[in-house]
Amino acid sequence: VGLRDDDPEAAAAGYAAAVARARALSPVFGVHLSGKPHLDAVLGDTLRSTLQRIVPAASLVLALVLWMAFRRPRGVLVPLVSMLAALLWTFALGARLGYSLNLVTVMVPPLVLTLAFAYCMHVVSEHYTLARERSISARASAAGALAATQVPLLITGITTLAGFLALTLSTIPAIAEFGVLSSLGVLASMVAALVLCPSLLAVLPAPRTLASGAPEQRLPRFASHLSDFDFHHRKAIIATSLVVLALAAAAASRIEIGMNYGATFHPDSAIRRDFHLLNEKLAGANPFALTVRASAHESFREPEALRRLSDLQAWLESQPEVGGTVSAADYVRVLHRAFEGDDPAAFAIPGSRRLVHQLLLFGGSDDLDLLLDPSAREATVFVRSHSQESAEIAALASRVEAHLADPAHGLEGHVGGSLVAASRTIEAISHGQLRSLLAATAVIFIVLSAMFTSLRMGVVALLPNVLIVLIYLGVLGLAGIPLGPTTSLIGCIALGIAVDDTVHYFARFNADAKKAVRKMPATKSALRAVIRPVSFTSLGLCLGFLTLTFSEIQTQVQFGGLAALALAAAWLVDVTLTPALACSVRIVTLWDVLGxxxxxxxxxxxxxxxxxxxxxxxxxxxxxxxxxxxxxxxxxxxxxxxxxxxxxxxxxxxxxxxxxxxxxxxxxxxxxxxxxxxxxxxxxxxxxxxxxxxxxxxxxxxxxxxxxxxxxxxxxxxxxxxxxxxxxxxxxxxxxxxxxxx
CATH class of the missing domain: 2.60.120.10 (Jelly Rolls)
Structure with a gap:
């Protein structure tokens, strides 16, 4: 079935009507529907329904983590209100700019929620710490919390913003839109954490001290033991991290780039079953078109041109990714055989130009109009591919165009269709994301170097975050998971979020080192101060992204699981390697120099x-x-x-x-x-x-x-x-x- 309407909703309605008519005319036969336009229509509906479930689920999970962290209603409500405000602001600005949801931008809502959660967690945690240690008013503790966290939050916001702004340089609209919406989300999260959250804390009554034995009491004790380990084994931790870095880089070199079209939906879904059935029974469920152009008008009414077209089909069908082809040459052969009394020997291109003209005249139809233009100078070859990998389809399209570029074949043409365009787009997205990741890393390095007034310290502060990204890419390489549009985004997300905890620890260690003079007490006090917000932030981020694993779209399931894995690795690196590095170098921040x-x-x-x-x-x-x-x-x-x-x-x-x-x-x-x-x-x-x-x-x-x-x-x-x-x-x-x- 072919529809001329490019609107996805109109196409979906048209396909649904075609299926209904087919079932009414042939009630005893099974009717199965597949094809990229149909997949896109179903995907749009699934994205909307998934978003309606994921945002409430992620909010509930993050609220539970906040309750575990603070055990007080205000400790849950204040960050939750700030998070939802940041999400609302982001989508209001996105709607004003005319952006819509797609397979990539649908990741923005959980991303904004988790970013705002991470930022607000630091503010609220510092608020409770000040209220407990100094027994001061809510207004004073809110002001103190803001003063203690505003510089690290601004730095982390700038570095995260830099990572997402790099995506806006992409030539792929979906990725550029994701970069814009994510950048707006970062700004909204910063405003929510630095303005709305402290304001709400200031107007509420002063918090009571939490009972001993609560997580915020146990975690500092754990941090004391962990800081001893980090300090006394810092050389071994750094050496081990460098070895892991090298191994992860080697594993990352095995990554393949692409996307499996057949694996987009859940294995038990009807649309995936129909896809595999049609792919098997009809020699390919992934069609694309090849437009061939001859040198003069009426060329494809000539027997010789049709034979060259038939030779092209034979070459196409010899390719391993191709299951079958259809062109005007097939119509002429079928009509010739029919007019010759169904003689098998007549299933060939006639030698007479006049006979070809007569066959095309008597056999004219709407289907033939799709294969041959009125001037008979351009012909279309419909190709059915049984390949499900975008990389294979993009490679096939390149081979076809190279074949047509050979003047010996006497034909010119190009490959088209949404399948080929999507496959090439996926390839461009994935390669572009690697470049964007490198650009984001470079920008973050510049920001960190400026913050610590030293290129050497920029490298040191960047090392934990680069290690996290390489561990993630190494897992992809070892597991054989291709780097596609969604999985390629996780590197930038992990880099932007992980640098948050690194900056917070380095800033706290720098302040404590100046007071304590010796590094061991500074290591212990800094890790005790950040262990609770870092741990609960990491827990909330992991659980928040894991809510995506309940999606019907397998790419989102994969995204959620891999993002949670990367952020869990980030927590481990931030509580081991980051303290080991901090106590091995002298830290001077830009704020120290400016002051x-x-x-x-x-x-x-x-x-x-x-x-x-x-x-x-x-x-x-x-x-x-x-x-x-x-x-x-x-x-x-x-x-x-x-x-x-x-x-x-x-x-x-x-x-x-x-x-x-x-x-x-x-x-x-x-x-x-x-x-x-x-x-x-x-x-x-x-x-x-x-x-x-x-x-x-x-x-x-x-x-x-x-x-x-x-x-x-x-x-x-x-x-x-x-x-x-x-x-x-x-x-x-x-x-x-x-x-x-x-």
Whole structure:
């Protein structure tokens, strides 16, 4: 049955009417329907029904995970409302842009839900942590949660957005639309997590402390043991990861690109049974068309041209993917035999041009009009292929066009039809996705390098995420699963989501390392802080994608299962390899650098930084605590014990001593001066120190200086030498003052 209407709904109605008429005319025969237009129509209906089931199912699953994580109604409702708002915003914008659902964009709803879930999980988890540890109001804990998570969330949002924006460069409309809708989903998820979620938390009553033994109490204990393992076995973890990376890359090289048309629907579905039955009984259920053009009008009314057309059919039928062909030459042979009394010997192209004209005239019909145009210059050959693989059909089409390009055959033409177009599109999509994945990786590398102010740190931070993608691709290669339109998207999705947890851990470790100085406590505190949101986020993402396994479309089932597998691997990598890498390198983020103001020529104007390079001075400054104190602030009193070294980087302060009941200014200090070095090394000195105006300063404790000496011995040696010089000059200044007083 052929329909001229290109509208899928009209085509579906037309095929349904044809089936109904066939059944009415032949009630004793079975009627089976297949073909790509019919498959596309059924696929559209199935996508809509699947979406109506998947979104509520995914929302319910994520709500259950939220309850497991927080055990409070607000811990479920606030993220759930934010997630659904993000989904609504995404589809409202998509509808405004005129996008519709297809086999690729139908993946957007679960993707947006899981992204918004992941972002909101970090905010709500930090909210509960602050409320529990500090016993503060809901408004204050919501503000604190936002302050603690906004930078990592912005970075992860930017990196995820970069990954999906790379897809918009695709020449395939479905992939480009997926990239646009996914990018809108990322932006909507960020707004929901950074604006809507904290606002809802702030207006609700302060949360109560969770009972001991709840998951959020058990997970930190597990994180403590795991951090010990990660720290003490970091070299073995990194080495093992590199070996896995190499093995996964080798397995990924075995991936085949393509799609199996016969495996789109469930094995027990009627449409799949009809497809296989017709594919077997009719020598192929996958048709496509070959348009052949001769050199002049009326050419295909000539016996010689029809014989060349017949030779082309014989060559086509010799191809392993072809089950049969039909052309105008077949009509002429059948008519010739019929007019010759059904003589088998007459089943051939007549030698007379006049006879051919007469046969085509008497045998004219609508079917013949589909095979031969009125001018008889163009003829169509309908080809039935029993191949179900898009790669095989695309290869067949290329061989046919190469055959026609040979002038020896005397024919020109091209291959057409929705089947060939779809097969070539799938090939282009899959190859394009690999390029998009590489582009997304490059963009994320640039963002991470900028964030950590180092190309080396960009590589280190990217390594866990590249490992996850290669593990996924390696599984495809080992399992023999082809890389098709849907499976090729998982790499970008896994990369975009996995970088979220990596950035959160590195950011937390960086903050804790500056406070703890030593790496072991920082590793433990950072992993304890992120283990709950990372674990429950991963659980929710895996279960959310697993809801796709209940779809009637096998590509979605495959997508859901493989995405869950990739994200489970991402969790394992993020709690083992990421901490091992973090405690093996020095982390300095862009936010640290932007927030660092040492003024002009710090190595020349600040004696403590003498003979240091600007980079070394920044390293020292970033290991200390940066503080700004307003005018009139008493930094310490003479009676206070002091274990802090203060370096003035801007402003002025005064030192006072009590003498005969009066407060006497000993010295006025400014940029580059050091306070507390004597007390730090030689014991207490009875001096009061106050700021004369706003003062910027760096504070170093004995633990900080010792940590600097261990981690950067050369820099530490220069700092201790400069401290000796500062101490010597200060002693000389004090002796001169005492002499003048006498």
């Amino acid at each position: 660092l103001d040492l003024g002009q020529d710090p190595t020349g104007q600040i004696p403590l930084f003498q003979d240091l390079s600007l980079r070394e001075a920044r390293v020292v400054a970033l290991m200390g605590e940066r503080r700004v104190s307003p005018a009139g602030t008493q930094l310490f009193k003479a009676v206070d014990p002091l274990d802090t070294l203060i370096v003035v980087t801007g402003g002025e302060l005064s030192m006072y001593v009590e003498e005969w009941g009066q407060r006497v200014r000993v010295a006025r200090l400014g940029r580059g001066d050091v306070v507390g070095h004597g007390e730090l090394f030689a014991g207490p000195v009875h001096l009061d120190v106050e700021t004369d105006g706003p003062v910027r300063m760096l504070l170093f404790t004995t633990a900080t200086l010792e940590g600097l000496r261990r981690r950067y011995p050369r820099i530490g040696a220069k700092i201790y030498r400069n401290l000796n010089r500062v101490q010597s000059r200060s002693m000389n200044t004090l002796l001169e003052w005492l002499s003048a007083e006498r």
